[in-house]
Amino acid sequence: MTSRTSLAAKAPEERRRRILAAAVEVLKEKGFAGARIADIAAMAGTSPALVVYHFKTLDGALAEALGSVEDDFYTDLAQALPPKAGAVERLRVIGELGCDTGPAVGNWSLWMEVWVRALRDGQARALRRALDARWRQTLRECIDAGVAEGSFRCADAQATAVRLAALMDGLAVQVALRDPEVPEDRMTDLWLESAAAELDIPLRQLIKTKRRPPAKRP
Template sequence: MARAALAAKAPEERRERIMLATIAVVRERGFAGTRVADIALEAGTSQGLVLYHFGSLAGALAAGLTMLEDEFYDDFAHHLAAEDGPVERLRFMAELAAGRGAAVGNWALWLELWARALRDPDARAVRESQDRRWRAALRRVIDEGVAAGSFSPSNSAKSVLRLAALMDGLAVQLALNEPGMTSRKFTELWWESAVLELGITEPAKRGKAPR
């Protein structure tokens, strides 16, 4: 595929092109199989400019995932507000995490970041920020449900941690194509746990998650 040179592009546009290229290459090859040269080729720029903007391959991946996350939350807030009440909003979050979202649903990319976070401080900071952001969104929905009388957790903070951890665990199986694990199964298992954890008695009206 022909790629336009970026020499005359504004720095902001060049950064975005490099981040998109990083996501595309890592999605195809994995972090271990990706070189800075591959990203430069995909973006139509030089290796020097990739390193100038992001410092390292891990830095480019972290920046790219942060960009995807920001785009995701812009869309997420709009759709979440359209759901009718906390039960429907919680179900929507489960379905989104199970594969309907461009960012959170793309668990294979997050696994690449998690692996880097074991040893790379920048990747660790991005991972922690992403976790806090998702847990905060989950906490807001749970608090709304408590206020509305729809949820009755014994401890909301602990419920957030348990439900978020379960989501991460199911996501690993989904990303690794574990036999029998589908988006629908992910949603069903997580929702059953959420019902018990939060004391939900009102059934969700949303349709089933995609397979």
């Protein structure tokens, strides 16, 4: 049993990961409703039967795919936030990170899919809850730090964190749906302006760095 994991036996595991990645991709492209086993197989360059072989069922594959995205989220979050930085700087990073400039644009569509699925599916609901709690806590810690160091003024840190997180969700919807009123490149500023108002800090401190280089993803 242990022999399999020895040398060239990485191939099967590798294949499995490929399928998982393909599942994530399909999920982003077609959503939960439109994702077919055949799509995943095609995207991974294998046969539909193999997908079922590795993950017992389609729902299983999608669920595990979602889990991998969750892991990525935590990883990205941990490595993107400079632990040694002023609260204002941290807030700016949080803003940019959340406003799709960080990971991929298509990620927000995926979250929206998760929301809708969470309306009926308990597992999806739990996933989203965990993700959101983590995100809110990040925000919350940043706010507390800012208040402690005197950069922010805020009556109710928790309520502010909830509102700023919700605002980000709401703005993301507009961006994902390509609302002309909320072009992708304005989202960050829009959010930071609200943050500035909520936290009673002058905007100039947040927007100091202007536009950043082109895109990150093809």
